[in-house]
Amino acid sequence: MTNSEESSRHLDLMNAVLSLSYNLESYPNLLYRAGYRVASIEPQFNINGSANPDLLFMSNENALIAECKTGEYYTGSNLKRYGEINVRHLVEKGIDIPSRNIQIDIGVFAGENFELLTQRLSENEITYPQVKIDEVIQKNCWK
């Protein structure tokens, strides 16, 4: 797979996850119904090194950091640092938070080869919840 193809697949998956927070009838709106809205795309944090998740959703009580994984799963230190992101980091980046008591959750989203991702995360002792996005759902997301 070329870099361009891989980049396109990653963008597709990001869009598939992002779309879950929109109130569409023609696409699942699970995150929207749970009260989540997109707070930032590709936010960049500095926590003893860079932590660059793909998406950040916010509800009235929770923040959800979403990492989208496609192709060769790289599950290095960048991903590990997500667990250290706290409210102060969000405020410093100008991200609106509803209260200082929000809970920050992390989810790793993937499409194909989900088992390999699980294995890689396990090898790196990363225990974030993992979500498989069905290929049909991915195709029907908005761009």
Place this chain on the structure above:
Amino acid sequence: MEKTIDKNLRSMEERGEFSDYAVKTNIIESNCQVDDIPKVFSDYVIQLRPTQDKFLYIMLIRPNKGKTFVLYLDSFFQRYWKLYSIEESTTINRFIDHFTHALIKIDSLWMPHQMLDNLERDYVNAGFSIKFKQEILQENELSEDEVIQLTMRLWSRGSPARRIVAILEENNLPITKTSTRLLHIIDDEIKFLDEVYFDGRVTISKGTDIEEHIHFVNHIIDDYSEKMKRIENNRMYLESFEGGLKTSGHPFEILFSKSFSLEILSEKITNSTNPFRMWGVIHDNENDFLRIAGVDVHTGDKFSMDLTSRYMRIYLPKNACGNLIFRLYTNIQQSLDPGVKIRDQFGGIF
């Protein structure tokens, strides 16, 4: 104009028929300044004369064939011009058709039937026109219980109109109103009897007060403008900030009442012809799901579309003209699927 209204009233009473010379107002959706109107286009030469009112212009129109005629252009609402005239309706309709089709950045209104229905709430309904013509599918592509064409014109006050609409609804037949006739009565006096068409044309059939007609036209503009704001607030774009990228806006969903052939639908919607006037390229085609990158032929604005046999999603970029959504939805309603629905993030739009 008041004189013409009186004359028409007398004419109708004497001859019992509608006068071709009724006072008419055409609401124009404009994305440009009055100065941007070309002096020559299609078969017309236009001369604009300012008046003491800085928003009001006299428009002298000289066609290649025929006599010069006059319209009065009120540009007080920058986005929605009002063109008043007392000329023969065929002359005016022909000119307005060219004015709104041939010129970029100038369009007519495209009111779906729900907007005409809503106008009826505040006035006495005195009839309507219903028009549906299947323009996308061929006769052999339709099932036996589907309508190819339905045209109906009813002039009546009160219950007959409601009963006919109820019968059509019960039998799953198109109720796509393309005009509605409205009476405005105060203290037993008819202030006006106006007919409003889906494309923003408003004709006076009867009345005693031109001011009331102008208020009514402004009321239509307010309604349209409110919907336009909602639609244009949904235009989508990304903005960078210290914390990454922020998204604005939402897609529109057009939900068909039944399944259509994707091939026929996509060909008609992207071939830049009437009635949709959209051009597009299919850049992704998988599992009966098309992604289209398109251009609104009317304004040159870009749009993106996802298309399946049951629904379409439209994405308007920043600064795109929202009239595309009105035009697309109204034309689908009038020429493909009378039961079509449109919604955004917050629910049904019309």
